[in-house]
Amino acid sequence: ETMGSEKLVYLNVGENTLSILVPSSEKVNQGGTIRFKLKPDALHLFNISTQRRISFE
Numbered sequence: 001e002t003m004g005s006e007k008l009v010y011l012n013v014g015e016n017t018l019s020i021l022v023p024s025s026e027k028v029n030q031g032g033t034i035r036f037k038l039k040p041d042a043l044h045l046f047n048i049s050t051q052r053r054i055s056f057e
Contacts, residue, residue, distance in 0.1 A: 009034075 002024055009028050011018045020036060028034060045054040 003021075005024055006021045007024050007026070007028075009020050009022055011020065011034070022028065022036075046052065047054055
């Protein structure tokens with residue numbers, strides 16, 4: 001899902017789905033395998049039921 005200079009990529013991880021923002025120039029093939037690193041200070045987690053952000057403070 002392209003959103004200007006970034007695109008939203010959905011990843012299947014076991015029975016879970018993660019969504020990540022990557023630069024639009026990044027090539028991602030549907031059904032392919034990708035590697036990525038998490039930046040803890042840029043990580044946002046949401047409660048799937050309430051869709052509210054989970055705070056770690």
